[in-house]
Amino acid sequence: MTTEPSPPNRGYDAAAIETRWQRIWNDERAFASEVISRDGIPVDLPDRAKAYVLEMLPYPSGEIHMGHVKNYTMGDAIAHYRRRQGAAVFHPMGYDAFGLPAENAAIRTGEPPAAVTARNIARIREQLQRLGFSIDWDTEISTADPGYYHWTQWIFLRMFEKGLAERREAAVNWCPTDQTVLANEQVIDGSCERCGTQVELRQLTQWFLRITDYADALLEDMDLLEDWPERVLAMQRNWIGRSEGARVSFRTDDGTHDLQVFTTRPDTLFGATFFLIAPEHPLVAALVDGRPEQDAVMDYARAAARASLADRAATDKPKTGVFTGRYVINPVNGERLPVWVADYVLMDYGTGAVMAVPGHDERDYAFARQHDLPVVRVVAGDGVDADAPFEGAEAGDGRLVNSTFLDGLTVEDAKSRIAAWLTDNGVGEATIGYRLRDWLISRQRYWGVPIPVVHCDACGTVPVPDDQLPVLLPDVDDYAPKGRSPLAASEAFVNTPCPRCGGDAQRETDTMDTFVDSSWYFLRYTAPNYGGGPFEKDVVDYWLPVDQYIGGIEHAVLHLLYARFFTKVLNDLGLVGMREPFARLFTQGMIYRDGAKMSKSKGNVVSPDEIVDRFGADTLRLYVMFMGPAADDIEWSDRGVIGARRFLDRLWTQVSACDDGRGVVDRPSGDSLARDADARELVRKVEATIDKVTGDVGERFSFHTAISAIQELTNAATRTPADSEDTGHAFRYAVQTAVSLLFPFAPHVSCEMWERLGGDRLWEAPWPTADPALMATDQITLVLQVNGKLRDRVEVAAGLGDDALLAAARASEKIQAAIAGKEVVREIVVPDRLVNVVVKG
RNA sequence: GCCGGAGUGGCGGAAUGGUAGACGCAGCGGACUUAAAAUCCGCGGCCCCAGCGGGCAUGUGGGUUCGAGUCCCACCUCCGGUACCA
Numbered sequence: 001m002t003t004e005p006s007p008p009n010r011g012y013d014a015a016a017i018e019t020r021w022q023r024i025w026n027d028e029r030a031f032a033s034e035v036i037s038r039d040g041i042p043v044d045l046p047d048r049a050k051a052y053v054l055e056m057l058p059y060p061s062g063e064i065h066m067g068h069v070k071n072y073t074m075g076d077a078i079a080h081y082r083r084r085q086g087a088a089v090f091h092p093m094g095y096d097a098f099g100l101p102a103e104n105a106a107i108r109t110g111e112p113p114a115a116v117t118a119r120n121i122a123r124i125r126e127q128l129q130r131l132g133f134s135i136d137w138d139t140e141i142s143t144a145d146p147g148y149y150h151w152t153q154w155i156f157l158r159m160f161e162k163g164l165a166e167r168r169e170a171a172v173n174w175c176p177t178d179q180t181v182l183a184n185e186q187v188i189d190g191s192c193e194r195c196g197t198q199v200e201l202r203q204l205t206q207w208f209l210r211i212t213d214y215a216d217a218l219l220e221d222m223d224l225l226e227d228w229p230e231r232v233l234a235m236q237r238n239w240i241g242r243s244e245g246a247r248v249s250f251r252t253d254d255g256t257h258d259l260q261v262f263t264t265r266p267d268t269l270f271g272a273t274f275f276l277i278a279p280e281h282p283l284v285a286a287l288v289d290g291r292p293e294q295d296a297v298m299d300y301a302r303a304a305a306r307a308s309l310a311d312r313a314a315t316d317k318p319k320t321g322v323f324t325g326r327y328v329i330n331p332v333n334g335e336r337l338p339v340w341v342a343d344y345v346l347m348d349y350g351t352g353a354v355m356a357v358p359g360h361d362e363r364d365y366a367f368a369r370q371h372d373l374p375v376v377r378v379v380a381g382d383g384v385d386a387d388a389p390f391e392g393a394e395a396g397d398g399r400l401v402n403s404t405f406l407d408g409l410t411v412e413d414a415k416s417r418i419a420a421w422l423t424d425n426g427v428g429e430a431t432i433g434y435r436l437r438d439w440l441i442s443r444q445r446y447w448g449v450p451i452p453v454v455h456c457d458a459c460g461t462v463p464v465p466d467d468q469l470p471v472l473l474p475d476v477d478d479y480a481p482k483g484r485s486p487l488a489a490s491e492a493f494v495n496t497p498c499p500r501c502g503g504d505a506q507r508e509t510d511t512m513d514t515f516v517d518s519s520w521y522f523l524r525y526t527a528p529n530y531g532g533g534p535f536e537k538d539v540v541d542y543w544l545p546v547d548q549y550i551g552g553i554e555h556a557v558l559h560l561l562y563a564r565f566f567t568k569v570l571n572d573l574g575l576v577g578m579r580e581p582f583a584r585l586f587t588q589g590m591i592y593r594d595g596a597k598m599s600k601s602k603g604n605v606v607s608p609d610e611i612v613d614r615f616g617a618d619t620l621r622l623y624v625m626f627m628g629p630a631a632d633d634i635e636w637s638d639r640g641v642i643g644a645r646r647f648l649d650r651l652w653t654q655v656s657a658c659d660d661g662r663g664v665v666d667r668p669s670g671d672s673l674a675r676d677a678d679a680r681e682l683v684r685k686v687e688a689t690i691d692k693v694t695g696d697v698g699e700r701f702s703f704h705t706a707i708s709a710i711q712e713l714t715n716a717a718t719r720t721p722a723d724s725e726d727t728g729h730a731f732r733y734a735v736q737t738a739v740s741l742l743f744p745f746a747p748h749v750s751c752e753m754w755e756r757l758g759g760d761r762l763w764e765a766p767w768p769t770a771d772p773a774l775m776a777t778d779q780i781t782l783v784l785q786v787n788g789k790l791r792d793r794v795e796v797a798a799g800l801g802d803d804a805l806l807a808a809a810r811a812s813e814k815i816q817a818a819i820a821g822k823e824v825v826r827e828i829v830v831p832d833r834l835v836n837v838v839v840k841g
Numbered sequence: 842g843c844c845g846g847a848g849u850g851g852c853g854g855a856a857u858g859g860u861a862g863a864c865g866c867a868g869c870g871g872a873c874u875u876a877a878a879a880u881c882c883g884c885g886g887c888c889c890c891a892g893c894g895g896g897c898a899u900g901u902g903g904g905u906u907c908g909a910g911u912c913c914c915a916c917c918u919c920c921g922g923u924a925c926c927a
Contacts, residue, residue: 001892067887192874230846231844231922235921236847236921238924239923241926261927264926265926276927312925313925315925317925348926349927356927359865363925435926456893476882626864626865628854632853633920635853637866643865650880702855704855707865708863718893785859788862788906825907826907827907828859828908833859836907838907
């Protein structure tokens with residue numbers, strides 16, 4: 001830390017108290033779940049309300065950071081709250097343990113990734129336990145454990161059987177630094193999301209999961225995700241990128257080849273003046289074979305293949321391309337269109353070929369101007385002549401022109417008309433395009449789940465039989481990536497009899513993307529040690545979907561999309577009952593320091609351990625919840641931490657003032673409150689606080705305002721004079737309620753204070769409920785306005801009628817002065833709130 | 842460009858269409874102390890005024906309303922995502 005504020009030198013002993021309560025909770029297994037399939041033994045499913053509270057599992061990098069603290073503290077507060085409301089709560093924890101960091105460490109030091117990972121997990125577990133989270137530690141899982149990845153492989157095989165996992169050749173993203181392929185979702189701005197290296201496109205045979213088969217289901221079932229942040233849904237929608245259009249078939253003028261295009265503007269078919277194919281298009285070589293243009297075209301295609309993704313994707317560079325010398329026939333009017341190869345056409349999207357309509361597409365327009373190709377208008381906006389010159393592409397709405405049978409139609413009508421025409425003439429059809437690509441899961445790296453298949457010369461690709469799972473990750477001497485998986489170097493691993501014919505065969509040596517591991521972990525928690533399957537359906541169906549999922553926004557289109565896909569596949573296989581895994585999602589904001597995300601390289605990291613050492617876990621937890629709205633990015637403040645501790649110390653002092661052996665008291669009686677106005681006002685504040693905190697924690701996830709309400713209550717208690725038995729009782733009631741409400745955020749010291757107040761087992765005590773009758777005030781401040789401007793305030797009894805309130809307003813000298821000599825036009829009365837006198841002149 | 846979100850004191854932020862700035866941080870004044878720290882009490886948007894008071898204030902400009910931080914329209918700025926997606 002850059003500043004060194006002193007810890008308070010008075011107050012409670014955080015280290016002693018926190019250790020004590022952690023031991024008690026642990027000894028009593030206080031947060032163990034009732035309904036977990038431990039070894040395939042049938043369990044009774046209670047019909048109480050259930051709450052599956054889940055935070056995204058951590059990658060065990062060695063140290064937790066503040067983001068984790070915020071994430072898990074929020075989940076813990078919700079879990080505690082739901083538990084005390086009487087729900088059966090499930091709050092598990094695990095580790096996303098496969099992945100590159102441990103492997104890269106292994107390459108540097110020679111220590112096996114399994115050992116690095118085991119050490120890191122032990123460290124993270126210790127840190128989490130030190131923060132006192134109410135986790136069911138019996139359910140703890142690691143995705144790198146053979147007992148876990150056995151079932152990752154099993155699920156993969158079920159997908160393989162359904163044709164949802166397949167091995168095929170494709171242009172894929174290759175990271176030259178990490179020496180492995182990457183999924184589309186892991187390429188950010190043309191660079192590897194992990195190391196930032198620009199990725200290359202390579203033509204390789206790889207394993208894919210057919211997530212595109214689920215594109216529509218992933219879109220449609222967003223309706224089931226009512227409590228997901230809009231921006232996450234928007235990102236997923238954009239990522240899937242569904243667009244309605246048509247497939248159209250163009251034949252070469254010599255009739256030898258058929259080229260398909262996808263277009264969202266089939267209405268502009270008459271405006272096509274040339275035709276483009278991607279440099280990677282499989283027909284490029286065939287089209288130019290033996291022609292004079294061959295060399296130029298092939299050189300261009302090779303250059304495009306070499307260019308980095310980022311260079312290819314730059315939209316501001318000139319539109320390059322080469323004419324192939326070939327022509328295709330526009331099926332709608334028989335016109336010959338010259339075929340060009342251009343690198344702005346992506347092999348990845350649609351069919352890798354497009355009809356170019358420069359009049360109504362910006363990119364085609366730029367290309368046409370660049371290469372002197374004709375531009376034709378087929379859509380004319382209001383008042384635009386059919387043959388008016390162009391100043392740029394016109395993508396707007398209008399009516400069709402120069403399009404024979406489409407002339408006069410709106411764009412929308414022309415689209416359906418031409419779709420019908422294409423179908424009738426057998427040259428195309430209406431279809432849907434997606435931006436979403438299949439999920440490339442092969443990785444040429446060591447520390448991941450082996451893909452459980454065998455390659456046999458006689459039988460082809462053969463799945464490993466279920467009874468031979470798990471395919472264990474072998475020990476190897478060298479973890480360094482060499483462009484192929486390190487597993488390939490282990491002959492004992494690779495060479496195996498074919499499960500089908502018994503002949504010599506080789507195991508697949510690629511491992512799986514770690515996002516596969518985390519696509520189903522939330523199911524395994526319900527049966528962490530079960531050996532008979534990945535989970536048990538009835539237990540999964542009891543707990544799932546997750547009632548509240550909490551994690552970072554960075555997984556909006558990665559983990560969250562993949563996990564939804566897995567759930568749908570498992571649902572289709574009849575293995576789980578639900579279609580969506582996470583009913584409600586909360587994405588927490590990041591913690592910044594000095595205007596930047598905390599990171600070692602920037603040297604602005606505040607370590608959770610250091611804060612716990614100095615102030616205690618309760619202080620850290622309270623502070624991260626108090627900083628600001630949980631969903632917002634917020635700047636860390638060293639001084640703010642001290643403020644949180646100061647509040648706990650103040651409450652501790654108040655509890656000490658109640659240390660008289662009276663025990664936990666009931667709400668003061670009506671008689672007591674009728675006798676004493678101070679007691680009445682303080683109890684009113686208590687009830688209002690219960691109401692506020694309950695809504696903030698239970699419904700609005702507005703933890704910072706919940707905490708400030710508790711602070712207001714303790715401030716009010718302090719200010720209440722303890723001058724009678726009635727105020728003494730009210731004070732005690734206020735303090736004990738503050739402790740009870742604070743518990744989800746600062747559980748250790750709350751339990752200690754509760755005990756000192758004479759209470760027992762606060763984590764099981766029912767959550768307080770407010771008495772609405774006591775929340776009402778008997779005095780209100782009536783706001784007096786003239787023409788909507790504040791002019792005066794008066795104290796009056798609550799519940800007065802309009803006439804009495806008007807009378808009070810008219811009695812105000814300031815109001816009289818403000819309306820003197822003016823005509824009163826209208827008087828607005830809002831009961832128990834304000835009077836607004838409207839005057840003229 | 843497109844999609845999503847946000848603009849309120851010195852700072853983090855609060856506010857069912859009804860007292861703008863709760864709560865906290867920093868600051869200032871006071872108490873305690875030989876002194877400091879800690880703690881406790883109090884003050885606190887900006888401008889004018891000795892004071893009483895008054896004026897101006899929630900990114901900008903319009904609108905709806907008795908009344909707008911809040912609702913509507915247009916714009917500006919910032920943040921995040923995405924982008925030759927045909």
